[in-house]
Amino acid sequence: MTTTTTEELPATTLLRFATAGSVDDGKSTLVGRLLHDSKSVLADQLEAVERASADRGQHTPDLALLTDGLRAEREQGITIDVAYRYFATPHRRFILADTPGHVQYTRNMVTGASTAELTVILVDARNGIVEQTRRHAAIATLLRVPHVVLAVNKMDLVDYREPVFAAIAEEFTAYATELGVPEVTAIPISALVGDNVVEPSATMDWYGGPTVLEHLETVPVSHDLAHCHARLPVQYVIRPQTAELPDYRGYAGQIAAGTFHVGDDVTILPAGRTSRISGIDLLGRPVQAAWTTQSVTILLADDIDISRGDLIVPSKDAPATTQDVEATVCHVADQPLAVGHRVLLKHGTRTVKAIVKDIPSRLTLDDLSLHPHPGRLVANDIGRVKIRTAEPLPLDSYADSRRTGSFILIDPSDGTTLTAGMVGESFASPAPVKDEDENDGWDF
Template sequence: MTPPETTATDGEVEHQHAIKESADLLRFATAGSVDDGKSTLIGRLLLDSKAIFEDQLESVESTSKSRGYDYTDLALLTDGLRSEREQGITIDVAYRYFATPNRKFIIADTPGHVQYTRNMVTGASTADLGLVLVDARQGLTEQSRRHAVILSLLRVPHLVLAVNKMDLVDFSEDVYNRIHKEFTSFATKLSIPDLEIIPISALLGDNVVTRSEKMPWYSGPTLMHHLEHVHVASDRDLVDVRFPVQYVIRPKSDEFHDYRGYGGQVAGGVLKPGDEVVVLPSGMTSKIAKIDLFDKEIGEAFPPMSVTVHLEDDVDVSRGDMIARVNNAPKPSQDIDAMVCWMTNEPLRPRQKLAIKHTTRTGRAMVKDVQYRLDVNSLHRDQETKELGLNEIGRVQLRTTMPLLCDPYSKNRTTGSFILIDEATGVTVGAGMINSGT
């Protein structure tokens, strides 16, 4: 007897499509010292992946000629601020988007100067992969190490060290091996789950998109091949359900007068209709009735999908609440132990009062103590310093006026992070990564 033909349900099709969409997007941030060629490399990736309009390329070629260059300055494709073009450096974080047949990409081109470390933290905070460039002539610099440490602190799961400007050292295998050995030794002190070291020439395109014939001694992947195939789908937490409620959706239309949903982005775990859940901080329990994605119902939701969740019971849910599994919920915490990157000129000091934003929840916090300042070059913990200056990173104890529904940053980068805000000006002054909460 022939078994009946089986077909995938709509929910299964949506699930597979969502997984593919999630895996097909890679966010990566470039980092490194000044003049290591970050902007040029991104320009090369954009050019060789055919993501540049002809008029853009003509403008860059014309500008390059007017400056007397005998080559096309691809850095002009990303350095958008006038001051960046004048100085030939990156100051702000420049975001660029491009795609290949295999994957879509969002690039954060971060600045290399020490005084713009805060911008680098901003660009790398949401990255799946960190791309650190070093000049083959200079080798590892203080800023190269600094950025590798920051990427490690931010728990960026994949790291690529691109040894750039190989054309200026005659594509020397010895130079590459020396930098490879030095960085590999340094990386053992850091938390870097996945490391790839690739020799390239961003200006000429060697090993960027196409394999270089000038470096036959290198047998690894090209940069583009690695970016297209690095596996990121398993980097997200699919066990611990975390759904911060961003908005209560109640349409005013007569057609949807019974519609009540809770919109937000899934921060962890897998949500399915029928799951028993708890709403925090109230502790009220219910079951998921259905999940909407835009205008259609889906069978499950997982990070980083933005969906609308409906509950079977009319429980009180508002912005800032979190939906989690009954037996696997975050513990509300008011005493927070965290690593903080300080982003303003006025130092962070004990007894200071600030606003804090964690997921969709906003409250107030007081600095209880600055335990130490971390020297990101030597990883030395300076316990004598009791304040953090601009661009410095340290371990800080906070007391919040309202409980935060948080996880350790090492477990969940969304529920384990927060920003600190100056209440008088509304300016973001710090970014934090939670170690623990009580």
């Protein structure tokens, strides 16, 4: 009898991807079809979907119910919250975020796509490119999602006509090119029937490209955060003060980017104090190195003042600290964001007071033109902002690190998330800022 060790098992990569598109384009049905046809649905789950579908008078299982779990979603037939699903094939593991299509819930699409390495944007073949399609493409571009798939769905309702698919693919690719998307993979599908989702379509022999699952299994995945400048936002200071560890002082958190090694010279920001890593604890054991997404405790050679919200970085590539933040944002709250508003800015584990000093431009999605100095941003707007913070922040460019180059703005009165921001990202050069005097304790 032979046994197989874990070292002998084939290594699989992980792909995080999100679905996006307008209302009723079939995102949840596509996800359900992916799970069903890839044999990733348990028997009791499928039986529950069959019963729920029969109760609604449907003769075949509604696969969208595999992801639409909230009662309100089932009653209204729409996706409201981001539904995360985990599945695997022999070639790759997947974390999927099924995001809402309704304009009202665009904020949830931002959440789902913020960590994605690929976005599947669905389009109803009968309707073509609509405003929400353009909005989702723009958000995916701003979030620097590396790969974009255009899935032209419901091809069965347009008699599988190639010219319909070709026209939509051409229009979307031209728009994506203007946004700066390097490459778009267009696939004609019918999520309801299953054409080109997991199995190739027998009715679209004019299409010779991959199915959706084939593309998901083979698209290059680059976990480049491990090669970024190392960053550890301090979440907690550990002082057990026990007889076994009387002098232990560790700084715990999840590594946001890069790799740390014992012996590295580090700087603690924003104060700028320096030290050297004397030890790294991972899952209660000492290690010589740790890298992005691992939760660790770092020990330093010097006893210096560090608290939650500080950032530990290698001294050789420490980012500059600043109180003037320029960024492109997606406004996600119902209440507008206006020049002069007092907000809280959360970056990593640090939250500081801030003022919106200027909104130089708002992006018009139809033609990608910029509306100068709109004065405010409303829900789902994408715009350029300039913010002044009460304390200096160590900010990376979003182009260098999606984790430490991003932030959110929060309403200080009730804790509502207002805006998701990407440092340094811009569709065009911002206009000059003219500072206004503020005299109410929030003037920085």
